[in-house]
Amino acid sequence: MTDPRTPWPGDEMPEVPRKSPDEAPGILQQPERVRRWMRGLFIAAIVMLLADLVYEAHFHTELESGDGIYAFYGLYGFAGLIVLVGGAKLLRQFVMRKEDYYDE
């Protein structure tokens, strides 16, 4: 079977070594480990949200304080990414074409 690859003819295609069958599973192939990483990220997020309680913020301008909303930056980042990913999924409905769309 040939490799799935970038479609242009003439491109150099080096021989790439493959993984050996007796290789230990990678870090993302171990579900327990992935769960641990996600838990770590979750805890980091909570710590960052709570940080707003324990320090006194000094902003140059009122605008930068996010109008004084609690943990504004965290909430904005989280919500922003959901809007971004949702928007991109929507965008895909309109702009995605087959890989050879521009080829003749």
Added chain:
Amino acid sequence: MTSSLAPCVPLLVGALAVPFLRGKLRAAWLLLLPLVGFANLLVLQDGSWGLYGLLGFGSEELTFVRADALSMVFGYIFHIAAFLGVLYALHVKDRVQQVSALVYAGSAVGAVFAGDLVTLFLFWEVVGVSSVFLILARKTEGAYRAAMRYILWQLLSGVLLLVGIALYVQGGGSVAFESMTADLEAGGVGALLIFLAFGVKCGWPLFHTWFVDAYPHATPTGTVFLSAFTTKLAVYALVRGYPGAEVLIIIGTVMALFPIFWAVIENDLRRVLCYSMVNQIGFMVVGIGLGSQLALDGAVAHAFCDILFKGLLFMSMGAVLLRTGRINGTDLGGLYRSMPWTTTFCLIGAASISAFPLFSAFISKSLIMIAAAEQGHTFVWFALLFASAGVLEHAGIKIPFFAFFAHDSGLRPKEAPKNMLLAMGISAALCIGLGCFPGVLYSILPYKAGGMTFGQMYSMTHIITQLQLLVLAALAVFWLMRAGVYPPEVRSVNLDSDWFTRRGGRAFVRFVGGPLMATFGWLSRAVHETVPHGLRYFAKNPAGAMQLAYDRFLLGWAGAFRSMEAIDRAQARLTRDQGRYEEARPGAAWPIGTSVLYSVIAFLVFLLVYLF
């Protein structure tokens, strides 16, 4: 007299010797040139020199070298980028790429030190033309076609600039390259065309497709050079030529916003980085439009940092492309096992562009954000903050994650060559160095970053708010991935505004080749054959011709409405007059006066047709 060379000389002249050198000597020469150029900058004194005349300008009207703080910053970073690029590409033996890369870098340096618009134009064109070889050198059909599209955009920018300069100077503007913001906002056409010329190279929305399209087609090493110079030269030109032009705030905000959506769904990882370039340049363009000292320095600082971290990211992706022959997210994954160093450097680049504290964008992008807030641009500030979170998604997470982690592709390529690792290592060190010691960069900026200090940049508030933004945004991304909501990589292309030039262009060519050519062919025959033949026929015997026309009308009339005899009579009359027409020599059968009258009438008709 000055003790230093013109800044572009070491790279441009040095490039000429490259084809004559072999092996290690050539490698050493390539590395030496940017170092010599950099050393030359260190002894270069502020001021203008190298006055000359060209294109009708007097012998001392043009300024080959104008050195001030702004051009120096770009001079430094262009030499650093040239050195890193040469080091990264040291294993490449292709002399065409080596020479064109040096000429490209050298002319970009020449452009930022150009003291007048004509000199700027000359280097501007060389930048466009020399860089195309880095795309052609990929030697694939796709690269060839992309290179042709690329050069058209470069030439468009050059033509706009040339016409703009001509109109601007003719309209009383100075040929010296200074701020033209006032002329632009007063509605000067010349200033507007120059503005657009800069905009094309800068990749404004609708113009951005030239590099989003072409850069992913360049060689693994070529894209590293390409990402550093052309667009940042345009940023320099805007800082110099149009500081505080308010329309740039809107343009920049749009640039920062829309590409992040395309970046999420793009499969070619180097094209993801191109969308990321549009986004980062958007921040710079906003800074230029804001126009305060802090904002302008923010734009310059961000350009400086961007060249390094974007270069680093392109280097890591170039290494992946070189070792695997693949660059699509769908084909990659799990490479961290056999390319640990490349992975590490890529992660440093990712942290830098995402503006984590202690990494470079944290100390440059913030200048622009603070300036936007200070000047009360509420919407712009919120938009840029959203765009900052978007950067983390596509450049901070997507690039390293899909290439080196994600689903295991089973590929175990060799680690990148040593010279590539060294170039990536130096870039990574510079990214961290700039992040940790912002004062070094601030001290060479034209306005010293508006007096921004390390303490203000690394205030508790700034660190915590930024980390909060990034950590929560990262959580959202991984959470959406785990939930299966995150759009998976798909082998596909995504339409962008270049659809209009690429598909629209093709439709245009078809239209020209089909209906338009047929129409013009008919018109051409009419103008060149039918009408002249008719005129000659008429002119040979005008009265006879009119008599015949009348006879034909009578024949037709008789045929439609009269008896057979009438038709015969009309036919006989026509035959008789045809004989007379043929017999007549011009003017013979009719008195001179009548012919003159006819001629005058024909001439008048011709004049009327011609004039209206």
